[in-house]
Amino acid sequence: MRWSHAFIPTLRDDPADAEAVSHRLLVRGGFIRQLAAGSYSMLPLGQRVRLKIIDIIRHEMDAIGGQEVVLPTLHPAEIWKKSDRYDLMGDNLFKLEDRKGVELVLGMTEEEIFAILAAELSSYRDLPQIWYQIHTKFRDEPRPKSGLLRVREFTMKDSYTLDVDRSGLDVGFDLHHAAYRRIFARMGLDTTDVQASSGAMGGTESVEFIVRSEAGEDWIVTCTACDYRANVEKAVSALAPVDDGDSEDLERFPTPGLRTIAALAEAHPDVAAPERQIKTLVYFVDGTPTLVLLRGDHELQEQKLLDATGAASVRPAHPEEIRELLGADPGSLGAVGVTGIPVIADVALEGRVNMTTGANEDDWHYRGVDVERDIDVGTWADLRAVSSGEPCVECASPLELWKGIEVGHIFKLGTKFSEAFGAYVQDEDGENRPIIMGSYGIGVERAMAAIVETSHDERGIVWPVTVAPFEVVVTVLRVDDAETMAAAEDLDRRLREAGLEVILDDRPERPGVKFADAELVGIPFRVTVGPRGLERGAVEVTVRRDMSTEEVEVGDVVERVSALVEAARADIIR
RNA sequence: CGGGCUGUGGCGCAGUUUGGUCAGCGCACCUGCUUUGGGAGCAGGGGGUCGCCGGUUCGAAUCCGGCCAGCCCGACCA
Numbered sequence: 001m002r003w004s005h006a007f008i009p010t011l012r013d014d015p016a017d018a019e020a021v022s023h024r025l026l027v028r029g030g031f032i033r034q035l036a037a038g039s040y041s042m043l044p045l046g047q048r049v050r051l052k053i054i055d056i057i058r059h060e061m062d063a064i065g066g067q068e069v070v071l072p073t074l075h076p077a078e079i080w081k082k083s084d085r086y087d088l089m090g091d092n093l094f095k096l097e098d099r100k101g102v103e104l105v106l107g108m109t110e111e112e113i114f115a116i117l118a119a120e121l122s123s124y125r126d127l128p129q130i131w132y133q134i135h136t137k138f139r140d141e142p143r144p145k146s147g148l149l150r151v152r153e154f155t156m157k158d159s160y161t162l163d164v165d166r167s168g169l170d171v172g173f174d175l176h177h178a179a180y181r182r183i184f185a186r187m188g189l190d191t192t193d194v195q196a197s198s199g200a201m202g203g204t205e206s207v208e209f210i211v212r213s214e215a216g217e218d219w220i221v222t223c224t225a226c227d228y229r230a231n232v233e234k235a236v237s238a239l240a241p242v243d244d245g246d247s248e249d250l251e252r253f254p255t256p257g258l259r260t261i262a263a264l265a266e267a268h269p270d271v272a273a274p275e276r277q278i279k280t281l282v283y284f285v286d287g288t289p290t291l292v293l294l295r296g297d298h299e300l301q302e303q304k305l306l307d308a309t310g311a312a313s314v315r316p317a318h319p320e321e322i323r324e325l326l327g328a329d330p331g332s333l334g335a336v337g338v339t340g341i342p343v344i345a346d347v348a349l350e351g352r353v354n355m356t357t358g359a360n361e362d363d364w365h366y367r368g369v370d371v372e373r374d375i376d377v378g379t380w381a382d383l384r385a386v387s388s389g390e391p392c393v394e395c396a397s398p399l400e401l402w403k404g405i406e407v408g409h410i411f412k413l414g415t416k417f418s419e420a421f422g423a424y425v426q427d428e429d430g431e432n433r434p435i436i437m438g439s440y441g442i443g444v445e446r447a448m449a450a451i452v453e454t455s456h457d458e459r460g461i462v463w464p465v466t467v468a469p470f471e472v473v474v475t476v477l478r479v480d481d482a483e484t485m486a487a488a489e490d491l492d493r494r495l496r497e498a499g500l501e502v503i504l505d506d507r508p509e510r511p512g513v514k515f516a517d518a519e520l521v522g523i524p525f526r527v528t529v530g531p532r533g534l535e536r537g538a539v540e541v542t543v544r545r546d547m548s549t550e551e552v553e554v555g556d557v558v559e560r561v562s563a564l565v566e567a568a569r570a571d572i573i574r
Numbered sequence: 575c576g577g578g579c580u581g582u583g584g585c586g587c588a589g590u591u592u593g594g595u596c597a598g599c600g601c602a603c604c605u606g607c608u609u610u611g612g613g614a615g616c617a618g619g620g621g622g623u624c625g626c627c628g629g630u631u632c633g634a635a636u637c638c639g640g641c642c643a644g645c646c647c648g649a650c651c652a
Contacts, residue, residue, distance in 0.1 A: 012601060012613070013586045017645045028585095037644065092651070109652070142575080142650055150651085208652095217651080302650090315649090409652065441652070477611060512612035530611055540611090 022452035023147025038144025038152035077103035106138035115417035132159030188464025209408035216405035225397030233303035237390035259331030293345035308381035334358035461522030477530035
């Protein structure tokens with residue numbers, strides 16, 4: 001490839017609307033262009049990287065026995081209604097109508113269609129199967145952001161395992177787990193696999209692959225000492241016991257003007273330390289008003305509420321709604337004596353006595369609350385958000401909280417879709433059983449952005465050689481000098497003949513421009529050809545990652561660069 | 575959906591407060607000459623319905639109304 005003929009529109013300035021590093025560098029480097037919010041064009045360089053990522057994924061998926069298919073992205077809404085995901089996914093699902101008025105949707109993931117195909121299987125002997133595809137998914141994100149990190153149209157590798165029993169599912173799941181580790185490692189991504197919630201998808205065991213980055217949107221909890229690691233949506237921590245004293249009688253007492261946990265604690269330190277208060281939140285859980293109870297010093301983790309209730313959506317009640325329901329304003333709420341409204345309580349409140357909580361009348365609270373005696377708790381669940389420094393449940397060491405980018409997610413889906421679409425097989429005993437599915441996703445462009453987030457410097461991107469748009473750039477310093485140009489062209493040809501991916505920068509630009517572009521674009525190795533070096537029969541070879549430079553005799557360049565590329569590959573794959 | 579901000583050549587921006595002389599700057603682009611190991615210099619040149627629609631006015635990038643789009647924070651989010 002000759003740079004002079006390539007479409008690589010690099011920019012000297014950062015685009016004004018780009019914040020995230022990957023967004024800035026991918027736009028500046030001429031990899032992508034934005035069309036609309038959450039909608040990006042892949043320019044030639046971007047597409048080269050994207051294809052390399054896809055090749056890695058495809059290779060590893062095939063290696064675990066995956067069979068590639070391509071399914072429609074345009075689906076009749078009917079099948080989404082059949083699986084119940086039409087409502088469950090809410091506004092995140094793109095919906096449209098055809099000319100006949102038939103409702104259609106654009107796929108977000110494609111369990112439905114895979115289940116429909118799986119319905120053609122009839123015997124346990126047909127299983128297991130691993131099916132996958134790599135194509136476009138759509139999500140009507142409420143807020144696309146950060147370039148490729150959160151978009152509305154993107155490429156996903158989604159795969160599905162089909163098994164007759166749990167142990168088969170476990171095997172398929174573990175195969176994916178191992179394949180994902182290899183996939184991300186080969187891209188040069190350092191991922192942490194964490195326990196996660198499977199969210200609206202249902203399912204049980206769920207593991208996310210997270211790249212540590214400030215640009216990420218997921219909060220991850222890891223233990224500073226042991227192996228415990230989980231998404232905050234799922235993470236738990238140990239709690240120091242609280243001394244409540246002996247159970248006492250319920251007593252109403254005046255608390256004029258006290259509306260917050262902190263204010264109440266300050267005014268009544270004897271009975272209302274935050275950890276001895278009950279925080280009462282009012283939520284609408286799929287439209288049903290519900291009281292959510294937590295310890296005074298704990299925060300609600302909404303995903304846990306979703307998981308505990310199986311609801312599609314939850315939202316905090318508005319102040320007016322709260323007054324109508326409980327007769328008091330936030331700040332004086334409690335669940336004591338409340339009937340007719342479901343109560344869900346965090347497990348940290350189990351067995352607690354002598355607690356303090358609002359009395360559902362402004363300026364009044366209860367003390368001496370025995371949670372199990374005085375409150376009609378319908379459901380106990382883990383609802384609390386873990387905070388930094390709390391003790392690990394496994395080893396009691398402090399937990400650490402950090403931000404990351406979710407690049408992959410694997411989980412055990414179960415039989416939800418096979419039951420909905422009649423995907424049953426007969427087992428050895430002639431018994432009809434729903435196929436057990438697993439579901440596994442990787443966001444291709446998000447992985448691309450995550451690589452840039454974690455591999456760049458002040459000059460630009462530093463692509464791992466396995467995903468770089470080109471492995472080598474041959475930079476010609478004097479295009480108008482026939483000898484220099486001839487030497488560069490010869491090198492370009494020999495490097496390509498050695499199997500390397502080369503771009504020849506033959507633009508009539510000044511050296512500084514070419515160096516800057518090569519570094520911005522992030523090509524791992526640069527061969528600099530100029531008349532000065534050629535007089536000595538030498539060129540320079542520069543390693544992008546550390547910008548180290550060595551002089552190499554022209555005759556040795558192919559061997560030297562090949563060795564560097566191989567070493568870089570080996571270092572990534574290990 | 576709530577809050578904040580922004581829309582002016584390909585990119586980055588000034589101009590809007592105080593309507594006219596405001597279509598302007600830097601980069602990029604084209605031509606020529608010089609230059610050539612870290613984003614060159616000189617000279618000449620091309621390119622913009624000032625987001626869209628409507629209104630006010632003799633006159634609107636500028637004032638008013640409506641709409642649209644994008645960014646950031648929050649809510650939400652496999």
